Amino acid sequence: MKRFPVVFCLVLALFMSVSFAVCAQDYDPDASIVFTTDDIPSTLDPMWSSALNADGAFRNIFDTMFIQDPATMLLQPHVIKEYSCDESGLVWTFIIRDDVVTQAGEKITAEDLVYSFERIYDVEIAIPGSFMSFLSSQIEYDKSEIIDDYTWKLYTKSPTPGLPYVLAGVYVMDKSFYEALPSKEAAREKIMGTGPYYVSEYVLDDHITLERFDDYWMGPQKIKTITFREIKDVDTRLFELETGGVDAVKDFSPSRIEEIDAWDNVKIIHKSGGCRYFIGFNHENPKWQNKNIRQALNFAVDWNSINEALFANGSPRLEIDVNPPWNDPSIIAYQYDPEKAKSLIEGEGYTLNADNYYEKDGEVLGGSAYFSYPQTSVYTEMIFAIADQYRKQGILLEPVYQESNNYTTKLANMEWDDFFYKRDCSTFDGLGDIAHLAAGNTSNYGRWNDAKWMELYKAFRTEMDAAKAKEIFYELQQYNYEEAPIVFLTRSLELWALNEKLVWEPSPDGRCNFRGAYVLK
Amino acid sequence: MDYIIRRLLQSIIVVFGVTIVSFGFQFLSGDPTYAIIGEAQGMTQEQVDAFRHTMGFDRPVPIQYLDWLSKAFKGDLGKSIYYSKPNTEIISQRFPATVEIAIFALVLSLLIAIPLGIVAATHRNSFWDRISMVIALIGQSLPTFWVGLMSILVFSVWLKWLPVSGRGTFRQLILPSVTLSLYPLARNTRMIRSTLLEVLGEDFIRTARAKGLKPGAVLLRHALRNALIPVITLIAIDFGSLLGGAMVVETIFAWPGMGTLTVNSIFAKDLPLVQACVVFLAVIFVAINFIVDFVYVVLDPRVRLR
Structure with missing residues (x-):
């Protein structure tokens, strides 16, 4: 009889671990989703991205230096794990994670971050009026100093308390990959990120298909393939959702909420x-x-x-x-x-x-x-x-x-x-x-x-x-x-209308970053 | 020969006029610099001015036009700001999709319009005549965007027979092509009917019948051949319109052709690309019409005599 509690605990533990295992497999690990909006990237170089919706695809391919929590929009460490600023407010020190790798398996170092940051100031790359051009205007950049492989010192000409927030918009790019390209313009057709997805197909003005990068430094994502489809007409986007042609639709009139809500297997998420x-x-x-x-x-x-x-x-x-x-x-x-x-x-x-x-x-x-x-x-x-x-x-x-x-x-x-x-x-x-x-x-x-x-x-x-x-x-x-x-x-x-099986927390900034999303079986 | 040269000169003048208009329209609604950079969020006035200088918008307009024209003559239609590629490269990638949908729509419209027009003309005032004219009237009256959306609703959403949108498979080609074919179908049906009725009343048709030819031979070999001559002009205009005017259909069906390219470039305020699209489509339209004029001379000797 004395053994009963031990046996009971063992059985309970076994039951719970099996239950957890079942729950953990509740999502479809081979799921593919199609997301449609009115815009996909017009080039594969994020510096050229001028549209918010187009920028969403890049959020899945690249990592940013910091990240904003999609629920609170508060800043969180990401590729940069720690930072500090001296008393003058002009010298920032960033400590970079040592386990971030590109989709080709190359380690990301301080040199890559400096390259990525200075790229937003390159007038030959960032078009006026683009998001990157906007970011660059937020900082009076002076110079950078690489202390070691994972420590970067950034100097500004004026105190910029909001600098980490600016870095939350800067994509981490592989310096050796981009510098090996024959020209700066070639980056508009070749891409290499450190994000959880890599580009498997890109058809201009039609779709961009992303495949899961299994060796992602934060662990593989739960969705295998994400396709961003460009459909300009909002009615067509919604028809596609209704017929199951796509799994997520963004940008439609609030007057359609009631109608869409009545569709089978579709849910609506709205945020300010x-x-x-x-x-x-x-x-x-x-x-x-x-x-x-x-x-x-x-x-x-x-x-x-x-x-x-x-x-x-x-x-x-x-x-x-x-x-x-x-x-x-x-x-x-x-x-x-x-x-x-x-x-x-x-x-x-x-x-x-x-x-x-x-x-x-x-x-x-x-x-x-x-x-x-x-x-x-x-x-x-x-x-x-x-x-x-x-x-x-x-x-x-x-x-x-x-x-x-x-x-x-x-x-x-x-x-x-x-x-x-x-x-x-x-x-x-x-x-x-x-x-x-x-x-x-x-x-x-x-x-x-x-x-x-x-x-x-x-x-x-x-x-x-x-x-x-x-x-x-x-x-x-x-x-x-x-x-x-x-x-x-x-x-x-x-506003987003989603396939009911797609579990995802969209960010209020409107960018469609599918990190952490999954599809129920 | 004089006729051909005259038409060629007229075509050149039209193309030249289009270049002036397409170049000039970018100045119609304010400073083109702001059209491209939008609200210039985060930009200083110096950056805005620098961009204006880079684009050459600070030069006198005639100089800008001559510079653009001289490059266009060499086949350089400028560079897209939005796509960051030469405009000719982008157009050459997108044009085949539009040609595909236009040819399919045109062939479809003719395959239906010719028999329908013949039936209507040969059975004048009959039930079939009235039916074909009702079809023609409907085809000409219904707006394309409505037909497109309704066809998606019926064939994709309700019946689930065809995909909603996109390009890549034959099934995806059906709905946009049918939608696009409706207007030329209706117009050609009416045209074939009226010209056939006119030809059927001509003396040479009576002569052909008097020679003892079978009614089918009279209709196909004598009447229809002559009735189709004016229709050829319409077909050419239709083809030109289909190439340039498929914007609505391409947008509704997410068909990545010239129509969506033009719409995208307008929304993106990509003025160099808008200009390039307009000039390219105008040249195609003028070229098609010139070829048709040439064919017309070959087919109808009366044109040569005039």
């Missing part, structure tokens, strides 16, 4: 993305230099109605134009309060005219709002809905469509009077989120130029102490909220 929609003011126009008026326009937006009608209640109001994890959680979004809007406007001496619009000194409160979204976009419906809400409250906002190039040119040259409507996208790095309001920034179309705002922005930009930086950034956000230099609207709604 990294792009923030807002209405910008022309701050050179005295009409919009009044804080109370700007606040009134924020209070006059009935977001709940828009959210319910256009976004199936999936897109909350933007509380501040900073993405998590950097946003100050104590800030509550402007609530719809027509009475408050009215009192703020009337408090500034505006009265309703015969057309029922507020007017002061013969000038109506409002004007045209340039936008460039296509007519079918839900975001076009959004601005028209706001225009109607404003109209009922005596504020004139007349949406005027501009062809995108015309739109950008007019905004850049200040050939507009009152409002512009757009979105601003960034990489969840805090600083980049709010940079569009910084004086001198080319995308500060409204010419917002506030001394206190800039002082806080510069302080945050150079503060190396994390706790202090957070404090300054929260103060900047509070100030930004109070000043309301824009009408805060919403974050982009990132």
Whole structure:
């Protein structure tokens, strides 16, 4: 009898290990998935990637120096396992893992990281306007020093606390492979990464097929093959999903959520993305230099109605134009309060005219709002809905469509009077989120130029102490909220429709990184 | 010979006009620099200016045009910004897919339109005439995007007979080709019917019948041969349109041809490639029409006499 507990424990242990083994094999190790979006890479050189969706394929082929957790977007060590910065904020030391290998089995060293980093500054490679070009603009790079195979010292010309976040976007590339190519342009057709998948087939504008790299340094992935298919038409993408031709679809209108949800074997995942929609003011126009008026326009937006009608209640109001994890959680979004809007406007001496619009000194409160979204976009419906809400409250906002190039040119040259409507996208790095309001920034179309705002922005930009930086950034956000230099609207709604068997946590940045994903048997 | 030379000169003028228009349109909506780099996020004004200089957009427009034209004459249609490849290389990769779908659609349309047109003409005002005219009317009235999506819904989603999209197998060719063939099918059916009716009323047809030829021989050897001459012009125009105008169908069916290439280049604001696509398709269209004019002279002696 005394042996009973021992036997019982052994049987239990055996049962549990068998159960775990069964559970562990619950996924299909030979699974292939097809993901479709409107864009696949236009070349195999990630430096040329200008589209977010296209960039997703590279996230599976390459490793980045750091990585952002797809759930929280917080920075995590990756190829760089440790880092430190000296007191001046100008000298960074990075310790690199010694077990990272390329898909050809070559070890990755500090030399490769320096090569990869300096590549984003190579004007012959990175096209203007591309993501890599954007990253390079974030750091005033001075030089690099290789201490040993796994230690890299990076010198900057100015303190850059956000540097690790920039490195979370830089792909690790094999220096010897890329330097052995006959020309820099050859990298657009040859590829070598350290990521969990390698390219097995690439047909321009059609598909890119990735195969599992079994010797991946973090262990092999659970999906064998991933195909990224380019299908421009959203209806076709959804038809493919409905018929089982593809397993994952991105980018469709929120108005289709209910319909797709009813399909067999399909599930919908939605997240607040990294792009923030807002209405910008022309701050050179005295009409919009009044804080109370700007606040009134924020209070006059009935977001709940828009959210319910256009976004199936999936897109909350933007509380501040900073993405998590950097946003100050104590800030509550402007609530719809027509009475408050009215009192703020009337408090500034505006009265309703015969057309029922507020007017002061013969000038109506409002004007045209340039936008460039296509007519079918839900975001076009959004601005028209706001225009109607404003109209009922005596504020004139007349949406005027501009062809995108015309739109950008007019905004850049200040050939507009009152409002512009757009979105601003960034990489969840805090600083980049709010940079569009910084004086001198080319995308500060409204010419917002506030001394206190800039002082806080510069302080945050150079503060190396994390706790202090957070404090300054929260103060900047509070100030930004109070000043309301824009009408805060919403974050982009990132939508995915997936085969029910595909288990995957998409990242809110919209990039389709399938690390950790698996397909149930 | 005069006629051919005249037509050749006209064709050159048309191509020249297209180059001016396609080059000029990039300046119609603001600064082409911003068209390419978008919102220039993270770029300084100096970088924007440097890029404008690299692209040559800071030179006078006529100089830019002459520079582009001289290169185009040598077969250099510039380099794509989005694909980072010579435009001629990209076009040569994509053009076969469009030719494939265009030929299949055209052949399909003729295989149906010719018998349908003959039946309609030879059985004028009959039930079959009315049916064929209804088919022709439907084919001409329905927008391609709607037909494409409906055909996917019916044949791929409901019946599961054919794949939704893509290129690679014969089954994938069927839906886009059928969709694309609908309009030329309808138009050619109507054209064949009306020209055949006209020819059937001519004196030489009466003579052929008086000679004792069988009705089938009169129809095929005498009437149809003459009735098809104007149809040849339409076929050429159709073929040119199919090569250049398959954008909607190619986009719906994710067919990687010239149509999707042009759409991609427009969305990517890749102005050099947009220009190259427009000029290339215009040259093809003009060349086809020139060849048809030449064939027309061979087939119809009256053209030579005029």
